[in-house]
Amino acid sequence: MSVEHVPVMMKEVLDALPLEPGATVVDGTLGLAGHATEMAKRISPGGLIVGLDWDKDMLEKASEKLAVLQGVAVRTYHADFRELPERLAFACQELGRGAAANAILLDLGLSNVHIEDPSYGISFLREGPLDMRMDRSVGEPASAWLNRASVKEIEDVIFVYGDERWARKIAQVIVERRKTRPLTMTNDLVECVNAAIPAAKRDRRIHPATRTFQAVRIHTNKELTDLEEALKRIADVLKNGGVLCVLSYHSGEDRAVKHAFRELRESGFFEEVFKKPLTAGPDEVNSNPKARSAKLRALRRAS
Template sequence: MASPRHVPVLLDRVVSLLAPALERADGAAPDGRTVLVDCTLGLGGHTEAVLERLDRVRVVGIDRDPAALDLARARLAPYGDRFVGVHAVYDEIAEVVEELGLDHVDAVLFDLGVSSMQLDVRERGFAYAEDAPLDMRMDGTTGPTAADVLNTYSHGELTRVLRDYGEEKFAKKIAAAVVREREKEPFSRSGRLVELLYAEIPAPARRTGGHPAKRTFQALRMEVNDELAVLRRAMPAALGVVGVGGRVVVESYHSLEDRLVKQAFTAVTRSEVPPDLPFVPAGSEPPFRQVTRGAEKADADETAQNPRAASVRLRAVERVHPSSPGVVS
């Protein structure tokens, strides 16, 4: 098996956004330490930086990928009980927090999309550069694979997936070719799919916008792992578990992901008071404030060193008021 590499995106900026919530003296843990939930632990790059730089923090790392969890636990073992890894999907954050005996946390981090762990281990089937089984499950122990999607979805369903999740202009044409070719032999490996994409995407389009398989592989991965539906459930759950002064920080890499994050953040930072009212009545303040101005992006230097940073959009909010009896300060 190939060894995965891990280059966290916007690492310093992410830690600086989390720090004000994690350096407080009255944290969410029983001993007063602050608690971060890293909802997309991966190989633990962001978590390691937080544990190393902020010594009062405990981190709960969530990942649906058992292989990534094992590697992260080994990497973070030197930090002892300051780190705990949990096998779960990140929309289960409220349940994870409750099971750990916490009534709130101080910060939540999401680094969405596919991780280095999945991209760099050929056997997982996420990458299009090498021939591999068409799996793409973040949790390889459960659920349908990318091959199942290709071999069972109708032409219309495949077109929807490729168009909506991959923003693929030739979605209908590619879907028709998949349906035609699977009648000859079911799809099982990525190499055959890449060959089909080279054949179906016109040459002028292949010369722009990166690898011609990029959009289709992204779309299949998002469908296999139900990523948008999970994120749609996870955002309000994450916002609900942070106490006053707590922050939620999100890195997204796809326009649909960023749109969901933006909508969730706008909903909790927008005042419902009429704009012509001269004051905001007590109890009518929005529960959160925006920390970032819109979505922040990686600069040219970071993008040159780490191409995965090119599409990142970083947003953060901070809870300033409780919005329900269950949220504490």
């Protein structure tokens, strides 16, 4: 299936990053290479773009798009961006370049492809297997965990990662239901949420399953695990004057970015590029709903 992903806050990202011909750029979350393509054009001739994505299918599509670009070396890896420093070092060693980056982008979370393609089981609007993994070569489908975990474990995940006040009730319904009918499809989880939250108490602005799906997806992909630590290691591979941009889409992600950046700033070696995180303008939000929740923070290595 052919789905597009419109890159978020493209202009703001390109303006924040030092993208000169010959620069070394790392995109830790390649997706469909929307940002990466524009960054690559600006570092030609002589630049290097290193791209990572933990979704193999996504990486293949991105690699095809980048391969046709002129004047830049391209290295792509099927990897978690937590391995970014090692992958950058590997690519630079192979090409005989210094292993430090002028610009790094992390555009966290999901691609539109993950939402639109039912085989990922990420959207409550698409009936598909209740998998939710972006990297299907590791871990286990969300359904396996939901069919095994205790009420307390499920409640904690839905409460902490989803800010869902009905977390306990939803967890109880899941555990009760699976005694006779294990959860296998996205609709099974939607049914549990619908059974748990009384119609009169629902937040009319969002689908009742929104928070639960977000929480179970974050848990399944370990999206917040060691994120803060990873960001600090990643910032450490910046050259002097180099910039790390991070786009986050929910409060848990933004909190990790904020904490990591504060600690790095306090070390005296880094400065924040913006006083407050940037958000998308009204025109972009109107044309691309994914931009609504985006926050852009940027950190520059100052010495």
